[in-house]
Amino acid sequence: MDLQPYIRDIPDFPRPGVMFKDITPLLQTPAAFSYVIDQMAAHYKGRAIDGVLAIEARGFLLGAALAYKMEKPLIPLRKRGKLPFHTVSVSYALEYGSDTIEMHQDGLVAGHRVVIVDDVLATGGTMGAACRLVEQSGGKVAGLALLMELAFLNGRQSLAAHDIFALLKY
């Protein structure tokens, strides 16, 4: 299935000079959304997967449906201060400043192998931080699942140790 017709280019979002890839047309098309989730699930079928980590906020939309389909624990990774229980956190550099993602301390059991889900792989900053969070918690990254990869931003370079599954490439 060709998913490109369901991705909308939005110029100058969130700031001037950036061409944003809007996935809402895909979300609003059940055949396309089902295709994405089913392809991701098929990619991991037969592998030892103990959980699905979904990155706030668009990663929640894909990760939740994938965890449901795969019948695996769904673990949210959230921005700082959003998770109510004891958390572990990792900070990472942005173009200007830094950001922090958190996971509940009891989100992962040591040795568990997890898939991390987000909508877009850009520079890989958030995804790299998510990988560190898993590894610091004693878990193993079994794979990174993305709707699309912006290959010209070279996010893959810093994540070369991991299996990266992306349905669309730009």
Next chain:
Amino acid sequence: MDLQPYIRDIPDFPRPGVMFKDITPLLQTPAAFSYVIDQMAAHYKGRAIDGVLAIEARGFLLGAALAYKMEKPLIPLRKRGKLPFHTVSVSYALEYGSDTIEMHQDGLVAGHRVVIVDDVLATGGTMGAACRLVEQSGGKVAGLALLMELAFLNGRQSLAAHDIFALLKY
């Protein structure tokens, strides 16, 4: 299935005096998460439903899985400034100040009947705003789906016109 063992009480979150109901143990238990999504889908089975609106951020986790299961369009309702395309918005009062939720203008087709999904019905402020957003866009609210209802906060009172489906009540 008794879901109460999968809801964790967190005292004083997000501020002193509030007892927060943490749904992450439920998300991490595939049998419980599947049960919630399947019960919601069963509730709407046979009814005319044209889409599932998921409220950021925890509503994304439930709404995305429900849209996938029901094979219906998934439409995100987000906080101000997060959606990249043309939006419609509604503001609503909070205890202190106000908040705004937005939906893409092309999220709804006039006349379409939608289910709105969130994790918790508390005072009903956000859910009421979501209903207004749907109606102002020419859509119809076919139902409100929630994991739990905090009945002592009387959110149901202001939403009496709608079919409210909640799996847990406190």
